[in-house]
Amino acid sequence: MQTQVTEWSSALMTSLAAAMALFFSAIPKIFGFVIILIIGWLVASLIEKGIAAILRTIRFNDLAQRSGLADFVAKTGTGTDSAGMLAAIVKWFIRLIALVVAFDALGLPAVSDVLRQLLLWLPNVVVALVVLVIGGLAASALSNVVRGAAAKSSLGNPDMLAKVAAGLVWAFSIVVAVNQIGIATALVNTLFMAVVGAIALALGLSFGLGGKDTAAEIVRNWYQKGQQNKDKVANAVNAAAGQGQAVGAGGTARPPLSTGSTYASGSSPTDVSPPRTDLR
DSSP states (O other), X not given: OXXXXXXXXXXXXXXXXXXXXHHHHHHHHHHHHHHHHHHHHHHHHHXXXXXXXXXXXXXXXXXXHHHTHHHHHHHHTOSSOHHXXXXXXXXXXXHHHHHHHHHHHHTOHHHHHHHHHHHHHHHHHHHHHHHHHHHHHHHHHHHHHHHHHHHHTTOSXXXXXXXXXXXXXXXXXXXXXXXXXXXXXXXHHHXXXXXXXXXXXXXXXXXXXXXXXXXXXHHHHHHHHHHHTHHHHHHHHHHHHHHHHHHHHHSSOOOOOOTTOOOOTTOOGGGSOOOOOOXX
16 A cells, blocks of 8 residues: 555656646747747837838828728728838738747747737738728719719719729729638628629610610611701802812812903913003
8 A cells, every 4th residue: 555655746746846847848849939929019010110201201091081991991980090010910910920939939839820920911912901992083083074074075964973982992892802801702702793784784674675765866867967957068069179179180279269350251361461551
């Protein structure tokens, strides 16, 4: 019985010694993990402040306001502007890099692999945001162009046409951004194609069924105007052809005679002799 207790105590001491050895061997890794995290967090915060200051200096917020990104950032409730939002994205990108390095130093490759996949996915988010900013600028510019053209052409409701044009550009930009992120790509593409097909079918049916009388009236007006101006166009062509023949035959077209000038038949202006004056 005493031998069994002694074996238990030796086994317990051996286990405690192994645990203490493992703990003391992990202390440098833990210190390295903590130091890497602290340095990564501080560097990320400094870079965030620098990027935000640079973006505000080059008036990035004005560009975001024109593209509509500022309204989206305001609705997210982050309490910052567009420059601060972009700087925060860069900050967390750097912090993820620090986390990957820290977990590698700690000896947990499974966690670092998951974070590495997230780190490789973040550039797609940045590209998607850039696509949305460019899409917002294009939508705003196209909206202004459509509104001005519709107002100049006296088309009805130019504001609605401008909103439709901007909505189409936004829809295309959102599809591109979602494809870049990779979230439900097949579903979004299918829905986009279905919406475009439905709009095209609706326009075709509305023009083919409800607008055929209007189209026929437009073509009839064009035909009547062409018939009315047919004689005028023919007279203008004949006059131009006659003038061209006269110029080609004589070199220059003869100017019309002034009122009161008469010539004998068969004579020309050069046949008229000047008056004689006798000087004695």
